[in-house]
Amino acid sequence: MNRELEAAxxxxxxxxxxxxxxxxxxxxxxxxxxxxxxxxxxxxxxxxRSADSYLRETLTGEFPDYGWFSEETKDSPERLSKERVWIVxxxxxxxxxxxxxxxxxxxxxLVEDHEPVLGILYNPLKEELxxxxxxxxxxxxxxxxxxxxxxxxxxxxxxxxxxxTRDGLWLPFKGAFKKLMGVGSVAYKLGLTAARKADVFAxxxxxxxxxxxxxxxxxxxxxxxxxxxxxTEPTYNNENTLFSPGLVAGNREAVENTLRVLTAxxxxxx
Numbered sequence: 192m193n194r195e196l197e198a199a200x201x202x203x204x205x206x207x208x209x210x211x212x213x214x215x216x217x218x219x220x221x222x223x224x225x226x227x228x229x230x231x232x233x234x235x236x237x238x239x240r241s242a243d244s245y246l247r248e249t250l251t252g253e254f255p256d257y258g259w260f261s262e263e264t265k266d267s268p269e270r271l272s273k274e275r276v277w278i279v280x281x282x283x284x285x286x287x288x289x290x291x292x293x294x295x296x297x298x299x300x301l302v303e304d305h306e307p308v309l310g311i312l313y314n315p316l317k318e319e320l321x322x323x324x325x326x327x328x329x330x331x332x333x334x335x336x337x338x339x340x341x342x343x344x345x346x347x348x349x350x351x352x353x354x355x356t357r358d359g360l361w362l363p364f365k366g367a368f369k370k371l372m373g374v375g376s377v378a379y380k381l382g383l384t385a386a387r388k389a390d391v392f393a394x395x396x397x398x399x400x401x402x403x404x405x406x407x408x409x410x411x412x413x414x415x416x417x418x419x420x421x422x423t424e425p426t427y428n429n430e431n432t433l434f435s436p437g438l439v440a441g442n443r444e445a446v447e448n449t450l451r452v453l454t455a456x457x458x459x460x461x
Contacts (some may be wrong), residue, residue, distance in 0.1 A: 192309060192324050195254065199299050199311050200322065202249045205324055206281055206297045207315030210288070213238035220289060228383045234285050239263050242281035242297065250277050250299075257301070260428065263395075265412045276302045276428045286354075286374030291319055294375030296382065300405035302350040305426040310408030312382040321382040323412035332431075338415040339390040342444040344368050344452050347390035350380040360395045367452045381406025384459040385413035391441035391449050392417075402434040407440070416443050419452060 218237040225310050243263035251259055260266060262280045270276050275300065282288055284295025293316040299430050301309035312321040321336075323329040329336050333366030346369050351361055353373040361371055372389060374380050376396055384392040385406070392410075404427050407417050417440035425434050439446045439453070 195301055196311075196322070196324055198250065198253050199305045199309060199441055200320070203245055203297045203299050203311045203313045204320075205249070205422065206246050206371055207313050209242045209245055210282060210295075210297070211259070211315050212240050214242070214288070214291075219331065232286075234284060236282070236287060238288065239282045239285060242429075244295075245256065246279055247279075250279075258428065260432070262399070262411070271430060272373065273428070274303060276439055277402055278283075278302055278307075280378060280401040280405075280425060283378040284401060287375035292375055294316065294379055296376055296379045298378040298401065298405040299417060300408055300427075301431070302404065302427040305428055306402050307408035310405035310412075311394045312383075312405055312409065314379060319382070319389075321385065321409050322384075323409040324411050325408065325412070327412065329385050329409045330414035336386040336430065337415050338385060338410065338413045338442045339387045339445070340442055340444070341390045342448055344448050347441075347445060347449070348372055349449070350374050350384060350389045352377075352394055352396070355395055364452065368449075377402040380408045381410050381440060385415060391439065391445050391448060392438045393418075393437070395437040395453070397433050397435040399434070400427050400429070403438065405433070410440050410459060415441050416446055418446060418450065420450065422450065431433075 194385045239429050250343045258270030260277035260278045280298040283298045285295040297313045300310045308325040310323045349368045356373045380392045420437045
């Protein structure tokens with residue numbers, strides 16, 4: 192896995208440079224249309240596409256037998272027959288990229304037999320590089336990281352979605368946690384949670400494999416876990432790549448306690 196890790200880190204850093212080259216320019220922005228994962232616009236830019244092209248050509252060129260699944264590449268059922276598959280979001284946090292908020296990352300993961308075995312997240316604006324290989328622990332900028340060990344919801348800082356907060360989805364839970372902190376980029380939130388910058392990550396809307404795969408690997412290696420709101424741990428390289436209705440991640444006890452809070456509110460309102 193050392194060869195894959197080195198290649199993926201180099202490619203991820205280069206993709207970050209490509210994105211920065213676009214950052215202060217007048218690039219094109221299109222709308223990909225409605226999605227259960229978002230409210231409002233679902234933008235894609237020339238920056239997303241350029242970073243995706245570079246990552247695809249580089250990683251599939253070096254590892255031609257591996258499959259490919261990316262937000263910005265048309266999906267192919269061929270990947271389903273592959274033992275190893277790259278799962279990529281070349282720019283997770285496109286809205287934040289457009290708004291000039293430093294809450295976006297390049298996300299690259301490698302999956303083997305439906306399990307994430309390598310994860311890389313890179314925020315080039317903050318020079319934050321999160322890395323993990325299965326069984327090797329997690330690092331941020333070369334330093335080992337582990338998840339927070341807080342378990343009491345009233346003492347926990349929850350990283351949640353800026354959009355979900357704006358849409359009022361978190362109003363019922365405002366008093367249940369110490370703090371709800373809206374941060375852009377699903378992948379970035381997972382990296383920050385793995386690095387103990389917050390206690391738990393949670394989302395109340397569906398997410399795709401490319402949103403969370405790299406972050407899931409990093410979080411696992413930081414001593415955490417991630418489950419959907421039905422209590423099931425995600426697997427990857429599936430035909431249906433959407434995780435619904437939402438996800439929670441952190442140390443196991445914190446995740447279980449957070450899930451109880453979220454599902455209790457849903458049950459009461461039903």
